[in-house]
Amino acid sequence: MASTWMTRCLQALLLLLALLLVPRGGDGAAVFSGYTFKGPGEAEALPSQYIRTHARPMFYRDCRVSGTVDFVFGNGIAVIQRSTLATLPLAPGQTGSVTAQGRKDPNQNTGFSIHNCVVEAKYPTYLGRPWKPFSRVVVMESYLGAGVRARGWLEWAGDAGLATLFYGEYRNFGPGAGVAGRVKWPGYHVIMDPVWASHFTVRRFIDGLTWLPSAGVTFTADLIKK
Numbered sequence: 001m002a003s004t005w006m007t008r009c010l011q012a013l014l015l016l017l018a019l020l021l022v023p024r025g026g027d028g029a030a031v032f033s034g035y036t037f038k039g040p041g042e043a044e045a046l047p048s049q050y051i052r053t054h055a056r057p058m059f060y061r062d063c064r065v066s067g068t069v070d071f072v073f074g075n076g077i078a079v080i081q082r083s084t085l086a087t088l089p090l091a092p093g094q095t096g097s098v099t100a101q102g103r104k105d106p107n108q109n110t111g112f113s114i115h116n117c118v119v120e121a122k123y124p125t126y127l128g129r130p131w132k133p134f135s136r137v138v139v140m141e142s143y144l145g146a147g148v149r150a151r152g153w154l155e156w157a158g159d160a161g162l163a164t165l166f167y168g169e170y171r172n173f174g175p176g177a178g179v180a181g182r183v184k185w186p187g188y189h190v191i192m193d194p195v196w197a198s199h200f201t202v203r204r205f206i207d208g209l210t211w212l213p214s215a216g217v218t219f220t221a222d223l224i225k226k
Contacts, residue, residue: 029057029206031215036064057206061217068123070100072112073131079113079202081220086120087147096147097154099128101135106164111136113200116224121147121176126154127169130161138200140170140191141224148176153183163187170197171225194226 058078065071066086090096098119103110112128114137119127124147128137153167165187169179179190191197202208203221212219 029059029211029215031059031061031212031217032063033061033217034063035060057208057211059202059206059208059212059215059217059219061219068096069094070097070129070131072098072128073100073102075102075104075108075110075132076112077110077206079115079200079206079208080117081115081202082117084118084120085114087123087125089123095154096123096125097127097129098125099137100131100156101128101137102132103134103136104132106134108134111138111166111200111205113137113205114139114142115201116140116220117142119144119148119174119176121145123147124149127152128167129154129156130165130167131156133161133164135161135165135167138166138168138170138191138197139172140168140197140200142172143174144172144176146175150178150181151183152179152181153185153188161187168197168200170194170200194223198223198226 058076060078060080060083063080063083064086065083066088068088068090072080072085085098087096099112101112119142122145126149127139128135152169155162162185165185166189167187168189168191170191182188182190198204201222202212202219208219209221
C-alpha cells in the first residue's frame, strides 16, 4: 500500500514538472506532442509514469503511453489522438486496464476521448473501469489489439457506476474491436451515429479550435470518417 501511494505521488510530481514545459493554449490548457510516458518494464523508466489528467483541457498527440493498470487516470478532460497505448506484462493477480476516469458528477465537463489511436494490447487488458460513478470514456476510430478482452470494460467494485457511467465505442477496428461480446451495462454504448460521436472530437469535446492553433501542434478537429 505504501508503495502504491509513493508511486501515485511520483506520478503527480512528474506531471506537474512536465506541465511547466509543455506548450499552453488558452485558460491554462496543456498540450503534449511526441511525448513518451513509460511504465515499469521499459528501459530508463521511472516506476509507473502514466498519464494523470487534471481539470484543465489536455491534448495528447503522437505520444506513447504504457502501463499495466489504470495508466490513463484522473478526473480531467482530455483528447488523446494518434497515440499508442501499450500494455505491459502484469504481475501475478493483476488485471490490466487502460483507463480509470474519475468523473464524480454528471454536470462535470470531464472525460477521456481516445481518437485515432492504437491500443497495443500485447498483454490482456480492458479499455477501462469506472473509478467514480459518472466515469466517461469514448474510444473511437482506433485500432484495438488482440489483448483487449471481449467484454471490453471492467467493473470497479460490483455494480457501482454501471448505470451512471458513459462508455462508448465508435468505428474501432482490429482483432480486439468486436462489440458482440461487450458488457451489457446501461451506461455502455456502441455509438453508430457520427453526429453523436462528433461530441467527442477535438472541435467539440475540448473546444480545441479556440486554443490548439496557438500551441502550434498538429491536430485532427473532427472525425476521420463521417
